[in-house]
Amino acid sequence: MFRIGLAIAVLVACAPALASPLARIEAEQLASVGTPLAVKREHVTDDIYHYQYDIRVGSTPNARLRIHRVVRELSPWRPRPTRQAVMLLHGDFANFVTNFVPSLGNPASSAPGLAPYLASRGIDAWGVDRRWTLPGDDGDISDLGDMSVNQAIGDTSVALAFARVMRTLSDRDPGRIVLGGFSHGAQLTYAYAAADGRHISAIAALDIYYDIAPEDADLRELACANAAAGRDALAQGVTDSSNSLFITAGQLARSAPDETSPLFPSYTNHGVLLTLSGMTWLLAPYTPLYHLSAPIFDADGNVEGLRESSEDIVSAWFASAPPHQSMRETADFDDIWCGTTPRPELAKIRVPLFYLGAAGGFGDHGLYSTTRVSSTDVTTLVVRRFGPERVAEDFGHGDLLYAADAPTLAWKPLAAWLLRH
Template sequence: MSRLGLSFIVLVAWTSAFASPPQHTEVESLASPPTPFAVLREHVVGDVHHYRFDIRVGSTPNAIVRVHRVVRERAPWRSRSPTHAIMLLHGDFANFVTNFVPTLGNPASSAPGLAPYLAARDIDVWGVDRRWTLPSANGDISDLGEMGVDQELGDIAVALAFARATRPGDDRASSRIVLGGFSHGGELAYAYVAAGGRHVSALAVLDAYYDIAPEHAELRELACANAAAGREALAQGVTDSDNSFFIELGTLARSAPQAPSPVFSGYTNRGALLAMNGLTYLLAPYTPLYHLSAPILDAGGNVTALRESAEDDVSAWFASAPPHQSLRETVELDEIWCGQTPRPELANIRVPLFYLGAAGAFGDYGLYSTTRVSSTDVTTHVVRRFGPERVAEDFGHGDLLYAADAPTLAWQPLAAWLLSH
């Protein structure tokens, strides 16, 4: 049976379950483990609630499409019916909750979250977790090696079909959904729409590139080298690009900030977290001065504090990372950037496109991809505080999600575009 067919069978289970909804107003889990369908509901803020649906799509340990919805309710288990909707894809070392509803993370963050912000403005927010986010630290990862881009694009299709079928209304054409993605989630969103984009009405990419401009050949060469090294590791049987590095940085910065860091010699745990966020390009030069969080730098170029995002929110982002991540996915996404293997072409994209960049991260480097699509409706917005001479201190990648001013500088332009599309 196809996964799309299964998604509509699951819809029947959803409809039956909600015909007589439970009277709980907090977390409600209807099945554990989720076979073939489970739903969880939890309060976020005001009348905004978070739903999570686990749809089993196969027999392997992690063959589950985990779909999220953040929406206003008119009564318990009775959502409102926003006209506009978006499906958000998370980035690395994260899942939908930790990227977009961080107050529900573990540890919880005080950052209000993009998804509740949009939901409060009557935008129906959906999301889907990649399968590598599901297993616990000691969980079964025997199917991790299967978790590549093709599987992920299939899971996105299932999630979109489920969301469209669940949303009210008889006009299925008008119920199509904007597909959005942050970081590598943005690269996957590009790939999905370029490969056909079923169920998608428009595309919103948050700080990512897909095609690398010819004048930035060094970035393409880096992607090719990373892809080759990853392929060699896969050939040796490695499947887990685990997130213990991020978890340890975040956890230690929270529990013992002034203790010596076991990760970065010569730093305290707090200093290690600051350096990783503010000087990310030293380990991951996706752009020449790429950083996760805008730093405040001293005269020697050391990070003394974070300029935009609270340290507690950033450490929670790191500490709440899923334990595992698919190496195969990492390799295949690098191969897309490398451009040396067959891949969906951006010229196939004809739906409206919104690009939201961070000046200190992918930023302007992501603009080239927007020129490669065939759409005649392209809007770009790069959040920046400073001129090019201070890009090392400017708005960072994660600041789009966690900065105090993200609602004004990043989320409001996105919301306005969504409400007009």
């Protein structure tokens, strides 16, 4: 840690004199990175390792970032140099590990993980956990109400600066990095590129919309109603958008699948998992038939199984969710969708863009946002199994990360695009 901190200090002092592009990293931002509070290294698979750095970014209980790196090694603590790098932002009820390296989660998942896949193909995979994933000492969440999208944009910039410094040390490559995200992490990716844009060479948005198409006015109305409800909750002092539903559903599906659910007594715990993941639109209709996992329906229209992601993987995803999430951030994201308050505008984005959707998730509804940027290099792909008449059964939002065929259908084209950008 001392050697990392010393190297960062030297780079800060020398930044104004260094050649482009490192000289464009603001010296004060590098100074704010500071020395990691803790560094962790753990094995993932083959010669791929996961590094974890905790960075203090303020004095409040949760004012720290957890920055991740998944990369091939030449030897212990010596990453194999790469020419391409990506920073991945996680979605709701998740962190970097549970979304992108789920085999290291608690409970551990059998899903291979997008980050190790990218690392195996010569792409340096980074990530950062938002502050609400890291409760302070004794679970202190007294600063949860301050965790806004604007704060997350600033934290993302710090994480990107840190990654560029570390790549300068290990790879002799201070170049800009692709910023990518899944779900609300992808919405944050859009927001960062439109509001800040430092440190990034391109963006990859996995299954989200930012601007809602005119023909989807009902989805905008829903977002406006949700934003208003979130603001009302904040006004009443509610700062925690709890993830207890997902945690409990995942844990009980694993430990007592055939028992009656305490969450929804008309279902078993197994049935709650299937319904929550396969008919997610009943609780969160981000699109008319939005679902996390592609369902298999019985003759009565109930979910009897999952088509793409195994039940064990989905239950591990749910059970490993962080307990807390910021109500303010949630309301901010809904405000962006509502479009009635000032927000970063997509027209300010000029870097290359790759949109990867899931037909049963945000899917085609996310394509409109890609037409609103000023980029001349835009690539889109929506993973689908069926025609529009079977969208309720098609590839789901979470299937982009957890499906057995995700490496072939989703990750391979993403990796190919990253290697070109």
